[in-house]
Structures are given as C-alpha cells and as structure tokens.
Amino acid sequence: MNVGIVGSGYVGLVVGACLAESGNDVICADIDESKIARLNEGDVPIYEPGLNALIERNLEQGRLSFTTDVAAAVKASHVIFIAVGTPPDEDGSADLQHVLAVARTIGQAMEDEKIVITKSTVPVGTARRVREAIEQETDVPVHVCSNPEFLREGAAIDDFMKPDRVVIGVDSEHAGEVLRELYAPLVRTGHSIMIMDVPAAEITKYAANAMLATRISFMNSIARLCEATGVDVNAVRKGIGSDSRIGSSFLFPGVGYGGSCFPKDVKALVKTMGEFGVDPSILQSVEDVNESQKSTLLERLLAIMGDDLSERTIAVWGLAFKPNTDDMREAPSLVTIEGLLARGARVVAHDPVAMTEARHHLGDRIEYVESNYDALGGADALLIHTEWHPYRSPDFRRMAEAMSRPLILDGRNLYDPADMAGHGFQYVSIGRAPVGV
Numbered sequence: 001m002n003v004g005i006v007g008s009g010y011v012g013l014v015v016g017a018c019l020a021e022s023g024n025d026v027i028c029a030d031i032d033e034s035k036i037a038r039l040n041e042g043d044v045p046i047y048e049p050g051l052n053a054l055i056e057r058n059l060e061q062g063r064l065s066f067t068t069d070v071a072a073a074v075k076a077s078h079v080i081f082i083a084v085g086t087p088p089d090e091d092g093s094a095d096l097q098h099v100l101a102v103a104r105t106i107g108q109a110m111e112d113e114k115i116v117i118t119k120s121t122v123p124v125g126t127a128r129r130v131r132e133a134i135e136q137e138t139d140v141p142v143h144v145c146s147n148p149e150f151l152r153e154g155a156a157i158d159d160f161m162k163p164d165r166v167v168i169g170v171d172s173e174h175a176g177e178v179l180r181e182l183y184a185p186l187v188r189t190g191h192s193i194m195i196m197d198v199p200a201a202e203i204t205k206y207a208a209n210a211m212l213a214t215r216i217s218f219m220n221s222i223a224r225l226c227e228a229t230g231v232d233v234n235a236v237r238k239g240i241g242s243d244s245r246i247g248s249s250f251l252f253p254g255v256g257y258g259g260s261c262f263p264k265d266v267k268a269l270v271k272t273m274g275e276f277g278v279d280p281s282i283l284q285s286v287e288d289v290n291e292s293q294k295s296t297l298l299e300r301l302l303a304i305m306g307d308d309l310s311e312r313t314i315a316v317w318g319l320a321f322k323p324n325t326d327d328m329r330e331a332p333s334l335v336t337i338e339g340l341l342a343r344g345a346r347v348v349a350h351d352p353v354a355m356t357e358a359r360h361h362l363g364d365r366i367e368y369v370e371s372n373y374d375a376l377g378g379a380d381a382l383l384i385h386t387e388w389h390p391y392r393s394p395d396f397r398r399m400a401e402a403m404s405r406p407l408i409l410d411g412r413n414l415y416d417p418a419d420m421a422g423h424g425f426q427y428v429s430i431g432r433a434p435v436g437v
Helices: 012-019 033-041 049-060 070-076 097-108 126-135 155-159 173-186 198-229 235-242 262-275 279-293 295-304 332-342 355-362 394-400 417-422
Strands: 004-008 027-031 066-068 079-082 115-117 144-148 163-168 194-197 314-319 347-351 381-384 407-411 426-429
Touching: 004 012, 004 070, 004 097, 012 027, 012 049, 012 066, 012 155, 027 070, 049 066, 049 155, 066 070, 070 097, 097 115, 097 126, 097 295, 115 126, 115 173, 115 426, 126 144, 144 173, 144 198, 163 173, 163 198, 194 198, 194 417, 198 235, 198 262, 198 279, 262 279, 295 332, 295 381, 295 407, 314 332, 332 347, 332 355, 347 355, 355 426, 394 417, 417 426
Parallel strands: 004 027, 004 079, 027 066, 079 115, 115 144, 163 194, 314 347, 314 381, 381 407, 407 426
Antiparallel strands: 144 163
16 A cells, blocks of 8 residues: 655654555655655664664665655555644644644645545544645545554554554545555454544544553552552552552552653643533643652752752763653653752763753753763762663662762662662662661
C-alpha cells in the first residue's frame, strides 16, 4: 500500500519505519530540510531502541523515503497519516495549527480519493475540523479517520509491531476495510483491531493516557501517606497490585511523570472537559499532584542541607524522563536542577543518552560527565531521577569513596534501605522511611 506520513518527529518516524517494515511503500514528509537531509543519510535525530536499524534497512530496500515536498507525498499516497506536533497552548488545550495546516496542504494537493488519518494526539472534534479544512481546498472525496498511537518511548517498535490493540475511528465502511488491510500483518497473533466512530477514537487516546497518569499520581499520594505513617510503600503497592481488578502496572511511586504524552494529554483533557461542561476536578488533581511530586527530591535535599547550596556539589544520575529515551520534555530532573542552580549549587550530571538533549534545556549551566561514577567526585549528595539499568547495581564502595558525603536521594526506589544503611549511606527514597538521616 502507498502510505504518506506528514511529520517526521517521534511518532511519524516510528509509524513510517514500521509500516515500511511491513511491506508498504512509505514516504515521510517534513518541512524541516535539515532533518530530512539527515534522515536520507540514515541519521536518526531521536533516540529510540531499534529505530536506526529499521530506518536504515528500509531506506536501503527502497520501501522508505523522506522528502520536504509534502504535496508530492500526498499525490503519491492513498493513505496519509498526519503526525505533526500538538503542543499545549497557554491554556492547556492542544494547539492544532500544524494539524490544520497539513490538512489544507492535503486538500490543495489531492487529485484523487484519499484516506486521511489523524495520528497526532488531538481532542475530540479534530477530525471534523480536518475534514472541513480539506474540503475548503478540494471537491475530491476524502475519508478522515482517527488512529491514535499508544507507543511507549523506549519500546515503541515493539508496541507498533506487536500492539495490544489497534484503535481506529472511521467515517465510512471503505476506510475501515482499507485500514484493516493495512494493520492486518501486525495483529496475526490475535490482538484486536477495534473499529469505532471517529470521536470515540479521539477520546480513547486521551482517556487511556489520563488513566495511566492517574495511577501514577494516586500512588505518589499514597507514598506520601506511607512516609507520614512510617509504612513501606512497596508493601502497599504489592498489596493492591495483586488485586486482579487493579493490577500492578503504573503503581510505582517516584518523582512524577514527564515526557511528551501524559503532561500535555492530561492538560488537554482537562480543558476539553471544561469546554463541554464536565467537571475535570479528578484530572486537575492528577496534574497538581504530579507537579508537586516533581519537586520532592529538591525539597528533601533542602530539608537536610538548608536553602543555601552555594558551597555544595550535587550529582545527578538520570536526566531523561524515563529510561531508553533521550526525551527531556517535562522531565522531573529539570525541576530539580533549576532549583539547585537557583540556590547556587554546582550540578554534575550523567545520563546514558540524554545529555545532548539536556544541553538544549540547560546549556552549560551544569557539568556533564561520561560516566555515572565521574559525577560523584566530591559530591555532597547524589539525586537519582531515571531508573537506567547501569544505575541499578552500582559499586557502592566506589560511590562512597568518591563522595564527600554518602547521601543519596533516590527518586525511583532503586535500592533497599536496609542494604544502603549497611553500605554506610544516608538514604532517602519515596514512600519509605529514610535511613541514616
């Protein structure tokens, strides 16, 4: 099938590469000339495990190409995915200007019937606006569908190639048949393709992310209660997670969620609910808890060291909002580091893949080191934000010898408090009693 992807960011690249791997002829279009030039050379501008190899292989085999000519990509494709960004506006709503601009371009370029799919995360009613934008430019028939993505950064290739489910909102039987055919190779093991109307698919995406975000904020609230009452949150997490009605996913307490999806999707759903006269207080609380949780490591460090950190060196392990990605959007580490810098601290940081991206946010205001152990020299404290595998079983003796003070504030509960006490550390984690402090 001839497929066009407009937008070569995270979602567009993953969708394009995976559909090409499934045997389709895919053209990815983007107006960013430097990005397209890099991609045509096999240089992928984002970090996602497996994506480089997938793009390189399909470029070589001729199933995948990249262009800045959006109109040409539209003309050459029967199915066109809109995968451009929908950043939050000042009021929290999704900014649809890029989506609607692409829709107008599609309408201007269409010469025959097309199936246009919003892959970007968009609020309910967006497909209708996309249709209106296209039909203002052309009389050629068009089908406008919604096919929300459920890709986890760090596992996006597997999520696309082996999906739990494929949600498709369609406006016609023909569009449903074509998209079933497109996705059929990915669901041969029995996972379902769920066909529904377009507004239902649009709401499904936001509802899914909001539910997962709610579980995270809920568990962080329970963690605070555990700290106040001297209870180990891990025991509570296992106790409720063993209930088959609840399950154990997304019940790990920490320093809050970040990334490109949960923060903006919760904000956008709060805004949409308000526009339709629906009380958004549950989700507003989810967002409020998360924003508060991002400050928890900084607050606890200040409670130990005081507000003046001008003579302190603070090591940071983990900058990305989660492992296996270089994404720094809404990362809790940014909140902590900005607070440290504002109080005069010297910050030395390590992340296996996100340090280049971190420089876009923090510049040279902090120091970046190649090894996580290099961050510890003379450090008065270590703050852990991301549960990268190299951080999970470190050499504790080497750490203690390098640090000026053996103080660890662990935002991901990587270590056992009793073990840390045995290694001679002062150890503060989330939802568990501190040791040595």
